[in-house]
Amino acid sequence: xxxxxxxxxxxxxxxxxxxxxxxxxxxxxxxxxxxxxxxxxxxxxxxxxxxxxxxxxxxxxxxxxxxxxxxxxxxxxxxxxxxxxxxxxxxxxxxxxxxxxxxxxxxxxxxxxxxxxxxxxxxxxxxxxxxxxxxxxxxxxxxxxxxxxxxxxxxxxxxxxxxxxxxxxxxxxxxxxxxxxxxxxxxxxxxxxxxxxxxxxxxxxxxxxxxxxxxxxxxxxxxxxxxxxxxxxxxxxxxxxxxxxxxxxxxxxxxxxxxxxxxxxxxxxxxxxxxxxx
Numbered sequence: 001x002x003x004x005x006x007x008x009x010x011x012x013x014x015x016x017x018x019x020x021x022x023x024x025x026x027x028x029x030x031x032x033x034x035x036x037x038x039x040x041x042x043x044x045x046x047x048x049x050x051x052x053x054x055x056x057x058x059x060x061x062x063x064x065x066x067x068x069x070x071x072x073x074x075x076x077x078x079x080x081x082x083x084x085x086x087x088x089x090x091x092x093x094x095x096x097x098x099x100x101x102x103x104x105x106x107x108x109x110x111x112x113x114x115x116x117x118x119x120x121x122x123x124x125x126x127x128x129x130x131x132x133x134x135x136x137x138x139x140x141x142x143x144x145x146x147x148x149x150x151x152x153x154x155x156x157x158x159x160x161x162x163x164x165x166x167x168x169x170x171x172x173x174x175x176x177x178x179x180x181x182x183x184x185x186x187x188x189x190x191x192x193x194x195x196x197x198x199x200x201x202x203x204x205x206x207x208x209x210x211x212x213x214x215x216x217x218x219x220x221x222x223x224x225x226x227x228x229x230x231x232x233x234x235x236x237x238x239x240x241x242x243x244x245x246x247x248x249x250x251x252x253x254x255x256x257x258x259x260x261x262x263x264x265x266x267x268x269x270x271x272x273x274x275x276x277x278x
Contacts, residue, residue: 002226004195006206010219012043012198018056018105022046026198026219028120035194035221036246037170039064039120039258043200045071047113055106060277061097062268063128063258065121065169068093068105069155069176073114079103080278083134087116090139092155094166098123098130100268100277117240121170124247125260130169132278137165149180157243159187172244179204179232187228189243195222196242203233214239 010032012024021044026032028040044052058080068075070087077093078084080102087093095101107114123130143154145162154164157173164174179185179202189195197206197220205213206220207229214220222228228241250260257268271277 003207003229004189004222004224004226006214006220007223008221009214010221012217012219017042018054018059020054021056022051024217027196032219032221034122034251034253035196036248036251037122037172037244038194038196038242039122039251039253040118041120041198041219041240041242042118043198044117045113045115045200052107052114056104057106058102058104059256060100060102060268060272061095061256062100062271062277063264064097064123066095066097067119067121067155067174068095068116069119070116073112073116074108075114075116076106076108077103078106081132085134085136087136088139090142090153092135092137092142092166094135094137094168096123096130096133096169098128098132100271101132102278119174119242120258121168121172121244122247122251122258123169125249127169128259128264135166141165149183150185151178152176152185170244170247172242175241176238177230177241178238179230179236181232181234181236183232183236185228185230185232187241187243189226189228190245191225192246193224194242194244194246195228196220197222197228197230198240198242200238200240202235202237204237204239205231205233 153176
């Protein structure tokens with residue numbers, strides 16, 4: 001079996017977003033900008049209320065999907081067309097912004113740990129102006145696969161014949177993997193697909209030869225051919241795994257708008273200013 005190797009390691013960067021939320025940006029930095037089809041990955045993980053309580057007030061989106069995954073804490077979503085809901089421990093929400101939506105994401109707790117991730121997934125040009133939609137998946141509906149020393153939460157895609165609850169417009173897989181000490185994880189991926197691995201606890205090694213250790217806070221960008229082969233370190237390892245088929249189209253982006261041409265970006269701004277985005 002041919003296995004993928006580490007092409008590059010990138011450390012997440014601490015930034016401030018929304019109304020002053022402190023978070024670690026993993027994808028969407030100068031070191032790891034657009035990793036087709038993934039536009040951004042943020043980790044918010046703190047027990048200091050001042051780091052997150054201001055949340056993300058009303059803001060627009062067009063041209064891509066957001067995936068919010070809560071490990072711990074509560075986040076309320078509200079939007080311009082009347083949708084509302086609360087994500088709690090272990091829940092996932094897919095929001096397809098499509099042609100446009102204005103929404104807010106606000107923490108519902110004022111103390112204790114808030115920990116979660118938001119992923120931005122690009123849409124192909126043919127779907128960028130599609131109708132907005134949501135997929136709210138409570139923790140009990142997230143597909144989980146457990147074997148000896150291994151637990152996989154399948155947020156998107158298919159693991160070992162177990163498909164995720166969510167439907168994805170862009171072909172991707174998104175797993176939350178937890179491995180006991182020295183446990184091995186393998187997964188086939190078509191050659192040419194993007195493969196990214198973000199360790200958030202413990203450590204793991206990439207490749208059948210046991211090389212390439214990755215520690216928490218580090219994103220591994222893997223080579224373009226072969227299967228995935230991961231072994232946990234002495235203390236076990238937990239990581240997010242992202243795989244996706246590249247869209248291979250031009251990307252024009254400005255803040256919350258991601259389109260294929262600069263003119264489409266200018267139109268998104270005009271629509272937002274005119275109140276016709278959503």
